[in-house]
Amino acid sequence: MKGWMGKIRAFCLLGLTAFVLSACGKENLTALDPKGYGADQSFNLIILTTIVMLFVLAVVMVVYTIVLIRYRKKKGQKDYIPKQVEGNKTLETVWTVIPIILLLIIAVPTITATFDLADESAASDSLNVQVTGNQYWWHFNYEGQEIQTSQDLYIPVGEKVYLNMKSSDVIHSFWVPAISGKMDVNPENENTMYIEAHEEGVYWGKCAEFCGPSHSLMDFKVVAVSQDEFDQWAQDMQNVDPEAEPEDAVAQEGQSLFQEKNCMSCHAIGSSPAQIGPNLTDFGNRSKLAGVEDLTKENLVQWITDPESIKPGNKMTGNYPEVSDDEAGKIAEYLLQLKPTDITPESAQ
Amino acid sequence: MSTAASQKRGFGTVLWDYLTTVDHKKIAHLYLFGGGFFFLLGGLEALAIRIQLLQPENDFVSAGFYNEILTMHGTTMIFLAAMPLIFAIMNAVVPLQIGARDVAFPFLNSLGFWLFLFGGLLLNCSWFLGGAPDAGWTGYVPLSITSPGHGVDFYVMGLQIAGAGTLIGGINFLATIVTMRAPGMTYMRMPLFSWTTFITSILILFAFPALTVGLFLLMFDRMFGSAFFDVGLGGNAIIWQHLFWIFGHPEVYILILPLFGVFSEVISTFSKKRLFGYTAMVFATILIAFLGFMVWAHHMFAVGLGPVANSIFSLATMAIAVPTGIKIFNWLATMWGGRITINSAMLWTLGFIPTFTIGGMTGVMVASVVADYQYHDSYFVVAHFHYVIVGGTVFGIFAALHYWWPKMFGRVLNEAMGKLTFWTFFIGFHLTFFIQHFLGLMGMPRRYWTYLEGQQLDLGNQISTVGAFFMAFGVIVFVINAIYTAVKGEKAADDPWDGRTLEWSIASPPAHYNFKQMPLVRGLDALWIEKMEGKGRLTPAEPLGDIHMPNSSFLPFMMSLGLFIAGLGFIYQVNYNWAYILLFGGMAIMLGSMLARSLKDDHGYHIPKDELEREVD
Numbered sequence: 001m002k003g004w005m006g007k008i009r010a011f012c013l014l015g016l017t018a019f020v021l022s023a024c025g026k027e028n029l030t031a032l033d034p035k036g037y038g039a040d041q042s043f044n045l046i047i048l049t050t051i052v053m054l055f056v057l058a059v060v061m062v063v064y065t066i067v068l069i070r071y072r073k074k075k076g077q078k079d080y081i082p083k084q085v086e087g088n089k090t091l092e093t094v095w096t097v098i099p100i101i102l103l104l105i106i107a108v109p110t111i112t113a114t115f116d117l118a119d120e121s122a123a124s125d126s127l128n129v130q131v132t133g134n135q136y137w138w139h140f141n142y143e144g145q146e147i148q149t150s151q152d153l154y155i156p157v158g159e160k161v162y163l164n165m166k167s168s169d170v171i172h173s174f175w176v177p178a179i180s181g182k183m184d185v186n187p188e189n190e191n192t193m194y195i196e197a198h199e200e201g202v203y204w205g206k207c208a209e210f211c212g213p214s215h216s217l218m219d220f221k222v223v224a225v226s227q228d229e230f231d232q233w234a235q236d237m238q239n240v241d242p243e244a245e246p247e248d249a250v251a252q253e254g255q256s257l258f259q260e261k262n263c264m265s266c267h268a269i270g271s272s273p274a275q276i277g278p279n280l281t282d283f284g285n286r287s288k289l290a291g292v293e294d295l296t297k298e299n300l301v302q303w304i305t306d307p308e309s310i311k312p313g314n315k316m317t318g319n320y321p322e323v324s325d326d327e328a329g330k331i332a333e334y335l336l337q338l339k340p341t342d343i344t345p346e347s348a349q
Numbered sequence: 350m351s352t353a354a355s356q357k358r359g360f361g362t363v364l365w366d367y368l369t370t371v372d373h374k375k376i377a378h379l380y381l382f383g384g385g386f387f388f389l390l391g392g393l394e395a396l397a398i399r400i401q402l403l404q405p406e407n408d409f410v411s412a413g414f415y416n417e418i419l420t421m422h423g424t425t426m427i428f429l430a431a432m433p434l435i436f437a438i439m440n441a442v443v444p445l446q447i448g449a450r451d452v453a454f455p456f457l458n459s460l461g462f463w464l465f466l467f468g469g470l471l472l473n474c475s476w477f478l479g480g481a482p483d484a485g486w487t488g489y490v491p492l493s494i495t496s497p498g499h500g501v502d503f504y505v506m507g508l509q510i511a512g513a514g515t516l517i518g519g520i521n522f523l524a525t526i527v528t529m530r531a532p533g534m535t536y537m538r539m540p541l542f543s544w545t546t547f548i549t550s551i552l553i554l555f556a557f558p559a560l561t562v563g564l565f566l567l568m569f570d571r572m573f574g575s576a577f578f579d580v581g582l583g584g585n586a587i588i589w590q591h592l593f594w595i596f597g598h599p600e601v602y603i604l605i606l607p608l609f610g611v612f613s614e615v616i617s618t619f620s621k622k623r624l625f626g627y628t629a630m631v632f633a634t635i636l637i638a639f640l641g642f643m644v645w646a647h648h649m650f651a652v653g654l655g656p657v658a659n660s661i662f663s664l665a666t667m668a669i670a671v672p673t674g675i676k677i678f679n680w681l682a683t684m685w686g687g688r689i690t691i692n693s694a695m696l697w698t699l700g701f702i703p704t705f706t707i708g709g710m711t712g713v714m715v716a717s718v719v720a721d722y723q724y725h726d727s728y729f730v731v732a733h734f735h736y737v738i739v740g741g742t743v744f745g746i747f748a749a750l751h752y753w754w755p756k757m758f759g760r761v762l763n764e765a766m767g768k769l770t771f772w773t774f775f776i777g778f779h780l781t782f783f784i785q786h787f788l789g790l791m792g793m794p795r796r797y798w799t800y801l802e803g804q805q806l807d808l809g810n811q812i813s814t815v816g817a818f819f820m821a822f823g824v825i826v827f828v829i830n831a832i833y834t835a836v837k838g839e840k841a842a843d844d845p846w847d848g849r850t851l852e853w854s855i856a857s858p859p860a861h862y863n864f865k866q867m868p869l870v871r872g873l874d875a876l877w878i879e880k881m882e883g884k885g886r887l888t889p890a891e892p893l894g895d896i897h898m899p900n901s902s903f904l905p906f907m908m909s910l911g912l913f914i915a916g917l918g919f920i921y922q923v924n925y926n927w928a929y930i931l932l933f934g935g936m937a938i939m940l941g942s943m944l945a946r947s948l949k950d951d952h953g954y955h956i957p958k959d960e961l962e963r964e965v966d
Contacts, residue, residue, distance in 0.1 A: 025806070026792070026803070026804050029792040030790065030792050030805075032787075032790050039723070042719050046714070046790070049713060049714040049720060050714065057706055057707065060702070061706075063678075064681060064703065067681060067684045067685050068699070071685065071687050071689050072689045072691065073688050081688075082620070084622060086626075086627070088626075091678075091682065092626055092629055092675070092678075092679075096674075099671050099674045103671070103713070106667065106717055107663070107664055110663055110717040110718055110720070111663070111664075114719055115656045169495070170495060171492070173725075173726060175726075175794065180722070181723045181725070182726065183722070184651045184652050186587065186653065188580040188587065208651075209726060210726075210795075212492060213413045215416075215794075215797065216799050217412075217799075312413060
């Protein structure tokens with residue numbers, strides 16, 4: 001089956017190259033330029049079903065056009081009453097049976113792929129990550145590794161990574177279109193899916209289940225790096241000293257403000273599992289601030305003083321003591337220096 | 350009663366007439382105005398959505414308000430626009446098509462309308478009372494339970510009241526079609542629109558109770574401290590999705606099947622041919638309805654039901670494509686060899702065929718589970734269901750209105766404006782929604798308040814917004830057309846389209862008793878048969894006699910008003926004790942009205958035979 005699927009794909013890529021290149025969307029975001037196992041499976045079926053269905057549409061449109069040209073009442077035509085036809089058994093059988101055959105062509109690979117993507121037999125030998133969806137951020141806990149992180153999910157390229165997903169509040173949906181289709185993140189049961197990236201890169205992830213005012217801002221990234229880089233990253237993350245003092249004085253002040261202002265009651269640094277708010281262990285390496293803004297000091301100060309202006313309805317607003325712009329600047333300085341590892345989103349190129 | 354006579358009556362008399370009427374033709378007008386009003390409202394909400402998405406990181410509306418708008422757009426369009434407009438057509442046409450003097454339960458017919466209207470008004474009161482519901486038209490828990498304020502409470506109470514009206518309407522049409530067909534009209538001689546109404550009514554009867562149950566559970570969770578859906582207290586959140594879609598998927602067929610009937614009538618009339626494969630069309634309708642109950646979990650492929658459930662629901666969903674395909678080909682075959690007149694009603698029908706075929710195509714595509722992992726909850730799905738609901742239901746409603754307007758109002762809609770409406774709406778529709786297939790696959794999830802710069806989603810969204818304004822223009826032209834026609838439109842003949850079915854055998858608009866004598870039906874396309882045999886009119890099946898008619902009643906209005914007040918009471922008793930006055934007061938009005946209805950014997954009245962004889966034929 002892989003053989004003819006491959007041929008179909010090659011054919012389409014050839015035929016649609018111009019179109020796909022110009023209109024398939026942003027690289028590492030769009031599902032039309034798949035770069036992972038699940039996305040491949042989906043893409044193959046998208047192409048197959050599109051071709052079959054375009055065939056049906058073509059047949060309908062050809063008949064439709066002929067009918068309209070031939071049988072439209074013309075000016076000056078003599079009035080007559082057309083023959084009243086009740087039906088035609090042969091024709092009716094044909095347009096019942098052919099669609100059934102077309103559907104079987106779609107159904108068989110669909111079901112094969114469905115079971116393939118639900119296969120959990122390799123889970124115990126693979127990297128397992130507990131994914132928690134929260135309004136409006138994502139938490140990642142690398143099982144058995146004492147690594148906790150939020151917003152940026154690091155994975156080794158070319159490896160199956162199993163995601164065991166659960167929500168802490170309402171339903172979310174984990175979607176990284178370029179790598180894999182989506183799966184819901186429910187509050188009541190753990191859903192498991194696996195992802196596998198073919199190429200190194202930073203992939204856009206989005207929440208796909210309506211979850212409140214900042215649903216559209218609940219972005220995250222999947223950072224696929226080489227196995228060596230991933231091992232390095234894991235080691236560095238495990239060896240983080242959460243108490244480590246930053247070097248410059250401003251950041252040191254920021255660190256003590258971070259404790260004074262009770263930030264620690266929600267935000268963990270290091271591998272402790274507290275997760276009322278995002279884990280900040282590698283905050284300085286984040287690809288984005290809060291998933292959507294550029295990681296600059298200015299934006300971070302704005303976030304600390306007025307998170308509502310960036311993510312409406314977030315759970316941080318109103319739950320921490322007053323922080324002045326000056327204090328926020330110092331905290332920001334401290335947070336931006338949390339770079340426990342050299343493996344960053346830039347490594348994934 | 351002639352038009353001249355009705356023009357002499359004062360505004361108050363007309364108003365009172367409509368408030369108390371039990372005549373299916375006037376209730377059709379009420380449904381049309383009510384549904385039309387909510388259609389315009391839902392359209393405004395759609396425009397707000399499109400303006401917000403015109404450019405990346407736009408802030409035309411705030412995130413929270415945007416969620417209210419998108420929730421109300423969906424809820425309004427499905428429950429308060431599409432459903433009542435379909436009921437308007439059913440009420441206007443079905444009794445005439447099957448040769449009946451009214452529906453089986455005229456009083457209930459009126460009650461159904463007022464329940465819908467007051468339910469819809471209650472829902473929309475939320476705009477002025479602290480904010481509209483904001484959990485999506487699907488109201489998924491836990492989001493709908495944790496949503497602050499009273500928005501979702503209005504959703505629950507409003508839909509519960511409006512839903513009761515729909516259920517009553519469905520039962521009424523079921524009883525009407527089973528018991529009140531004219532002599533000789535066997536089931537297999539019934540016009541296809543009556544058939545699809547019949548099947549739709551069965552769907553309503555079985556689908557709406559699932560919504561009722563779901564809404565009750567949600568109501569108790571939100572207002573009375575139960576925990577059916579609260580995972581923390583041992584409840585189950587996924588069960589809401591099952592309940593909602595066990596209702597919600599048949600609802601999709603409730604929305605489309607009646608319009609399949611409309612298209613069948615329009616195509617047959619304007620091709621001057623009998624419907625090709627009538628029997629196949631009837632059984633395809635039944636099959637679609639039956640399968641419609643077997644496919645609800647295809648809305649839940651991403652929930653994590655497992656590969657077995659996903660595969661079964663995928664196959665069942667694909668199976669629906671077969672009877673739907675049969676219908677498309679039968680329509681094409683009906684036109685084949687015919688003599689096609691293209692006017693506004695036919696234009697909407699001809700626009701429907703390619704549009705709905707594309708919607709059906711993408712329907713099969715989303716049925717393929719693994720492909721759906723990408724489509725699901727993205728703009729692809731938004732495009733898909735607008736192709737079937739706008740391309741099917743809305744196009745169908747426009748076709749039906751152009752086709753039956755003469756029978757409903759005695760005047761023909763202006764053709765030039767009709768064509769202008771069609772072309773702007775049709776082009777605008779494809780501009781708006783075709784590009785959304787690609788937006789979805791390019792990584793734009795649905796219900797997104799905004800999208801970030803630099804994700805190459807800008808151009809597609811701009812095209813989409815431009816298209817939406819074309820559609821709005823088309824709708825405005827239609828409203829102008831309706832007003833123009835009412836004021837100085839061309840008077841309609843009894844049979845302006847050379848029709849085939851019973852409704853064209855009587856006056857436009859019909860007398861309030863519809864048929865002076867019950868017609869004798871001798872086959873499918875009863876009027877056409879008589880025309881072909883040179884008679885041109887139906888043979889009466891009974892001698893001229895007194896006609897028994899139901900009395901008007903103000904009680905349906907009072908009952909619905911009572912429920913509306915009680916609904917407000919239910920919503921506010923959570924915070925305020927004074928709300929119990931509303932709650933019990935409203936219930937008292939409703940139950941009192943029911944008591945009055947039960948205690949008072951109302952046998953209706955008779956139109957005497959000699960009065961009927963005096964009226965001009």
